[in-house]
Amino acid sequence: MESLDRSTLCLKFVHVDVRPAGIAVVTIAKEPVNSMDLAMWMELDRVLVSLEANTSVAAVIFASGLKRDVFSAGNDLMELYAPKTSAERYSNFWITQNAFLVRLYRSRLATIAAIRGACPAGGCAISLCSDVRLITPEGSMGLNEVQLGIPVPKFWGLLMGRVVSPKIAQDILLSGRMVAAAEAKQLGLVDDVVSADKLMERALAAARKACEVPPAARAATKLLLREDFCKAWELFYPTEPEYGWKFLSSASTIAVLEGAMRRLSSKGQKQEATSRL
Template structure:
């Protein structure tokens, strides 16, 4: 049994803590199927920063509270104010984008643990994660065409990183719901598992990742992100620096020593 260290949250509807080497970020508004109001969107960047800055955390999991949803999207009841005009809509969209970027740019792996509804902004949060593991009761959809709003460009970029342009267009043009098997087939998620096996599956995945070399994982994530975003002109100085940090690390020496001694390495991230 590991000790749980709670992280102070700016809002009661978001919870965060460290359990062993895993950091948890929970969307905690189950009475509204974890629909995110503006305060919740604004809480994501500082909470992700706190989780990413904890040296004992090697992997982060994002999940929804309650039995019904990962997140049913943004809180539509706020749209009369937050999207009352183009200026207000742009400001609100920037808040969304800052949340997506805080997840996508975290230097540690981020896993979305998905059950129930994963709709709109909720799906965008999941897409900002590095991996998506879903229960077989999960439901996915992008409904902006039913609301008359433009989907954020950053959200579209993340969608296109997971599925083909044709599938992305179909999801947005039709706004239809996909079940877990359809989502798996299209590449929207990495795995679909039985609902009662979801938490165990994610915890095992997180433990596997946490046991590997943190600097190698960090370098790999940031390199893949850079090559994906700028395939024609990646920041080669950044990529070379990330590689050098691995080869100059104590973890690299530990990995070689453990191999020679025929034992499991114990990585510390330095």
């Protein structure tokens, strides 16, 4: 197992800076909108495995390093658009991202999502798997897959239900709507709304607070509360690619995705057209 035993690590899209007191800041920067392709998920998983193997690291903060106010626009549509990918690659993509998300949700580390701006779909999933979620006032988050004609992944939806409530989650998921920052705090989807210039300061404070308690006891309690859910998730996600590919390769889904990409392009967002799930 690789261990991150130095203070910084720079991969193609992910930068790690280990601060004093064992707090790692993981900055995701893939312009223009942090679209999450297979390479991105692989880097995130590599980083998390390395941080967990480093006994001097106690907490990790996930943040965006983009120029614009976007945490992540979610999965790269080119990983989901059947004419541009394959069943084999989709399966690898799906299993890789869910393996990372399960690892994050059960991690011994205290985990904080510092959400600057928009945080749909895959970015929202990372945030839901984190222990603490902080968002900027103009930010929004949600699992908005149905807006683009794709079902919400089962355990992503169930996870939202664990964070808020099944009823509230269902209302959000079935509409595919993005929840604005103020409402997200009211619902318990995030812990606080913080100005952009104070976001990292507050995230570091949350990490330090989490580290005040004995780490072994905190990690063990976290695992007791989440392990049954994680085991069920691990059993389920390897079965999803077969169903998912049948859905993605259907003419109706391809047409919906093509329409979504055209709409995004027509709004002057051609670069972002591959980055909305």
